[in-house]
Amino acid sequence: MIAVVAACSRDKAGAPAPAATAAPLATKPFFYRIDRGPQAPCASGATCEARVVLTALGNYHVNQDYPFKFVAAPAGAVPIEGPGSFALDGEKQGTMTIKFRPPAAGTATLVGTLKLSVCSEATCEIEAATVELAIPVT
């Protein structure tokens, strides 16, 4: 998974392009896409980290002043610790790291909403993208 992210190419606008082979977790054409980030090993009962990568598309850039956060779905089975932390990886990309504690081995499914903002010269957009991530747990 790390190799996929590290090997990303760039689109015409200079943005790091998401992994070409993987379907995005969420996308709004011409505005942004959200992809799965590199996943470290995760053990049941331990605090694990999941990462999602936001990429602004076309003329848009990531709004660096926006308080990005991940809001877990109320019915989510996996407890999530806090709203996540967002780090910019340049003008066009940022990574949201979500901490969670899986109760059992198997697959932990994180479900929630990524609150995000991207802007162009003409306008800003605030979006709430539904994200679902399946994480293998040992």
Next chain:
Amino acid sequence: MRILTPLIAILGLALAGSSSLADSKPAPSSPVLGKPAPDFALKDLGGKEVKLSSFKGKVVVLEWFNPGCPFVKNSHTVGSLVDTARRQTKTGVVWLAINSGAPGKQGNELAMNTEAAKAWSLPHPILRDEAGTVGKSYGATNTPNMFVIDKTGTVVYAGAIDNSPDGEGQSPQGGKLVNYVDAALADLAAGRSVQTAVTKPYGCGVKYGS
């Protein structure tokens, strides 16, 4: 060499200075803070002229406005601008929204402004500054961008409406929501200087024509 040595030293200092500046975020500032508020005469949505100078002796709040900006929408529907103007105008404060969007830019259309004023039950006029001269004279950069003018006509607050840059009041920096305009007006009402006089505004950029 006599000439070169001090030149190299100056160049080194300049480079060191620029490096440290680049590493730290600049403190928020405003070109009009502490200065007389630039006067203006603008027309409201009905075509009636409104002059700032006609409110001499009153406390005035200016709100840079764009109904197409999602931060403005959030602020007026769930955030700090839902009722601040209504509460403050009841105490005698004058509240003026100003749209400095140029023709053809987001949020400039008359109908869109009229609809927003109705939908959000705005108790104050929206003034049109299509040339952007008033916005630029105040250094307005964002929507919303707030300015508070005291009874002497001096700008005593410039910046954001609050410390929650999502516009929803749901992500306050430091954990506690602070409405900076309410705080500035409370300071003025108490006869003291404004404690937080300048903050960094958030939201959309003002859609100036050039």
